Amino acid sequence: MSRITRDRIQPGQNLEAVDLNDRFTDYSQTxxxxxxxxxxxxxxxxxxxSGIITKGMAKTFLGTGDWTxxxxxxxxSQTAASTAAVxxxxxxxxxxxxxxxxxxxxxxxxxxxxxxxxxDLSVRPMYTGTPWxxxxxxxxxxxxxxxxVFVGIGGHCWIISLEWDITxxxxxxxxxxxxxxDFTSSVGSFKGGSLPGxxxxxxxxxxxxxxxxxxxxxxxxxxxISTRNKVYPTGWYGASGSFYYAPTTxxxxxxGIRVVVHGIYHPANGxxxxxxxxxxxxxxxxxxxQYSAGFLTAIWQRTE
Amino acid sequence: xxxKWTTYEQRDKNLLDADAITEEFRSNQSSIxxxxxxxxxxxxxxxxxxxxxxxxxxxxxxxxxxxxxxxxNNYRDTTTSAWQFLAATYQxxxxxxxxxxxxxxxxxxxxxLFIEWGGSCFVNGLCHQTINALYPPNPKxxxxxxIVGGVEVASxxxxxxxxxxxxxxxxxxxxxxxxxxxFQWRGTSSGPDDIVDTPGGARLMQFHxxxxxxxxxxxxx
Numbered sequence: 374m375s376r377i378t379r380d381r382i383q384p385g386q387n388l389e390a391v392d393l394n395d396r397f398t399d400y401s402q403t404x405x406x407x408x409x410x411x412x413x414x415x416x417x418x419x420x421x422x423s424g425i426i427t428k429g430m431a432k433t434f435l436g437t438g439d440w441t442x443x444x445x446x447x448x449x450s451q452t453a454a455s456t457a458a459v460x461x462x463x464x465x466x467x468x469x470x471x472x473x474x475x476x477x478x479x480x481x482x483x484x485x486x487x488x489x490x491x492x493d494l495s496v497r498p499m500y501t502g503t504p505w506x507x508x509x510x511x512x513x514x515x516x517x518x519x520x521x522v523f524v525g526i527g528g529h530c531w532i533i534s535l536e537w538d539i540t541x542x543x544x545x546x547x548x549x550x551x552x553x554x555d556f557t558s559s560v561g562s563f564k565g566g567s568l569p570g571x572x573x574x575x576x577x578x579x580x581x582x583x584x585x586x587x588x589x590x591x592x593x594x595x596x597x598i599s600t601r602n603k604v605y606p607t608g609w610y611g612a613s614g615s616f617y618y619a620p621t622t623x624x625x626x627x628x629g630i631r632v633v634v635h636g637i638y639h640p641a642n643g644x645x646x647x648x649x650x651x652x653x654x655x656x657x658x659x660x661x662x663q664y665s666a667g668f669l670t671a672i673w674q675r676t677e
Numbered sequence: 678x679x680x681k682w683t684t685y686e687q688r689d690k691n692l693l694d695a696d697a698i699t700e701e702f703r704s705n706q707s708s709i710x711x712x713x714x715x716x717x718x719x720x721x722x723x724x725x726x727x728x729x730x731x732x733x734x735x736x737x738x739x740x741x742x743x744x745x746x747x748x749x750n751n752y753r754d755t756t757t758s759a760w761q762f763l764a765a766t767y768q769x770x771x772x773x774x775x776x777x778x779x780x781x782x783x784x785x786x787x788x789x790l791f792i793e794w795g796g797s798c799f800v801n802g803l804c805h806q807t808i809n810a811l812y813p814p815n816p817k818x819x820x821x822x823x824i825v826g827g828v829e830v831a832s833x834x835x836x837x838x839x840x841x842x843x844x845x846x847x848x849x850x851x852x853x854x855x856x857x858x859x860f861q862w863r864g865t866s867s868g869p870d871d872i873v874d875t876p877g878g879a880r881l882m883q884f885h886x887x888x889x890x891x892x893x894x895x896x897x898x
Contacts, residue, residue: 382695415717422720425727487735489892510760512881514872521876526761527802530840552746568762568887569746575888576797578839587870588808615795615844617892619737640762640799640840640882645755647748647762647887649840675724676735 428486428673431477435494435632435667437466442495442609445663450531450637450656460534460556460633462547463494463664472631473671475542480673482624487676490535490550492632493613494667498531498579499606501659505529505582506598508654510639517586518594525602527582529655531636531662532556534574535616538629547631549573551618556635556651560643565650575614576649579637579660581605612667619676630671634662736782736893747796749862749886751775756880762799764885765864767873772866774822777889780858782825786897787853792830793846794823794860796889801882802838807870815868819884824859825849835862842888851895858893862886 377399382392437444448461462470482488505511505525516522534556536547549555554570566574583603586593592601614632618624637660638649752765752775782790798819806814821843822832831847864884867873874880 381699384695386695388695411717416722419719420717420722421727421732422723425722425724426733485729487737487892512758512760512879513875513877515876524803524872526881527839528761528799568748571797571888572747572890573888574797575842576840578841581838582802583805583838584803584807584872586808587804587872589870590872590874591870592872612842613844614842615793615890617737617890619735638840639760640764640885641760642757642763643759645763647764647885674735676737677729677733 426674429480430672431473432668432670433471433473435463435471435492435669436664438666440666442665445665448634448662449658450660451651451653452656453653460635463632463634470631472629473669474544475628478627481626482618482620484620484622485676487617487619487674488627489672490616490630492667492669493611495609495665496577496612497609497663498577499661499663500580504655504660508652510652515591516594517588517591522592522601523598524584524592525582528640529579529637529652530576531579532574532576532638533612533614533632533634536631536633537627539625539627542628544629550616560641560648560650563650565638565648568647573616575612577610577612578607581607632669730784730786732897734895747887747889749777754880757882758879761882762885764882766880767867767871767883768880772864774861774863776859776861778860782856782858782893785851785854785856785895788895788897790849790851790893790895792823792893793844794891795844796886797842798836798886799840800836800838800884804868804871807868809870810868817865820863821845822861823847824861826856860891
């Protein structure tokens, strides 16, 4: 009802009931008020309908849900027998995936919408022995007093990444979220993902590595690699990650979101690109990642 | 919205004249064109009626360092060995603040800004504490900060060892306008004993960053 444009009744004009009814209809219009009907400052907080900015929010527990860590799940690292990245969805104590399902989501992310995803998970990388000593990732450096020795550089890590299902509520087709690598790229004989595809992935140090008695740019002499590198367990670690999906054209319908664990990876490069590649030489049943509890949250909002 | 007669209430069998209708029309027109907050229904402003950018604006970006999306591109030493990143080495990087990415917050209407930045990094932690850097030691960190219009709104000492992920966030009050945001990093400088290369001349990666993304929310007025 920004304006009523019906002609006025002129003096001497015959009037009928319809003239009155038409005018009542004009004034009784609904849902057509616009800026011409309101004065400055007309709108205040109560006038704002709910859900005009935040369209949806969903949250779920991740893992066993046990913050005391008396109940944990364990993922083992990949070995040379692994053909590609083996991803383990985060599960509860009953081996049921903890994820956001279609009943939580089924959100169609339109242009000028944004999907924000946040997660956190309490994790504990573990190892036995000195698995890094046999890895091709060790580097040869000068040794104090002459000669050279090998040391580890400390880049081994676990990855926790985000996946979504944008095909159906059956949730049978989880794939990396928009733009994310699935860590199946080949670099030489190794598998992994390129760094430009890693916005959906967080990294956790497999161990904490340093050196002892380094001097003048040289490693200490007289020790083996396993003792030269000072290495300590990462311990329980608060891992977290985030992701944003803001399509500029009509986007996708999101039915499910989950978090997957995989590793152990190491930095690498090839043909001018950087990668995180599975280092299966350090993998095995003794290299594992425990996890207990966390949260996965998704927020769906309009961007303006 | 309902409306009642205010000037002449027409009753059954009344004799009508044109002015009775016209004056009522004028009366109603006056009030309709000047609705104030007491006349607006609760919840009248729906998503469809809310003008874009009236209350807020969310800025998201897949931050990019040139051709390597989300990846640090300031220092990309190509002489590192195969099982390392093409990354910042101490031969090419001395330890200064570097702008990883710039982003402009356009059409900011004035109000509160929330901004967050997440990503992953590698820090070479081999030489935190050496023979000649013992008291004090020289722990390496991937320092991070967010600068908005020249003002630091968030900072972090950053990860220290190996591959780790980070997220930092802050808030700031800003006037209307376009605001420049810089996402910056700084690695700790080398110590006197740091191992920086191999006997064959390959340089050791010291710092790298990837998977960077940022989000900002402007809540106006």
